[in-house]
Amino acid sequence: MSLPFADITYNPFAEYWFTDSHGRSRLIRPLRPKDADAFSFFLSHLTEKTRHFFEPHPLSWAAGQQLAQEVNPAECLRLVLIDTRLPQQPILGYLVLQMGLRDYEIERFNRYGIDYDPRSCVSLAPVIAEGWRAQGLGAPLLKQGLHLCRELGRQAVILMGGVQDNNRMAVRFYLRHGFHRLDSFEWPRGVLNDDMIRWL
Secondary structure, three states: OOOOHHHOOOOHHHOEEEEOOOOOEEEEEEOOHHHHHHHHHHHHOOOHHHHHHOOOOOOOHHHHHHHHHOOEOOOEEEEEEEOOOOOOOOEEEEEEEEEOOOHHHHHHHHHHOOOOOHHHEEEEEEEEOOOOOOOOOHHHHHHHHHHHHHHOOOOEEEEOOOEEOOOHHHHHHHHHOOOEEEEEEEOOOOOEEEEEEEEO
8 A cells, every 4th residue: 555645644544553561552643733732842851861862853842843833744754652541642752754865864875885766765763752761662663654654655764863883772673673784974073873774
């Protein structure tokens, strides 16, 4: 089944219900304008430690408001992981799926000698809020993102900005889910990052 971009934000096919490691029901779906306040709260309350590993855009209240209103999955699909048990439906996790690679990513990946189409690739960045890790949330969020990328006809997924080489838990996580390490690069100065790719 091929899923058109125009339908994906509100299409039930793009929603995924699952049960976490404590038996609690969770929902993953595309970000929608009505999520603005919950999304802003999620971004603005990420800790400095998390921001060190994850910052694909400003992690502020204002950024959350803007991104929730500027829904354009043809350019960037944003998935949120929601706790539906509470009336305010707080967001526990977030996955950025940037369609197509940026010029600096293309320049880097061209050095690896792989056969790929940068226009058909997706740059991915996930985050789970502190206090909600090690509860079976990260794997379903990633798997749903990969599933939707396949349905949208994408060729491969890379990690946005790579994964920091010293973040061994994250490196192992991606390897377990079918990513392959290509090489390392330094950015910013003194920080070693691993480029990884997952073919779809």
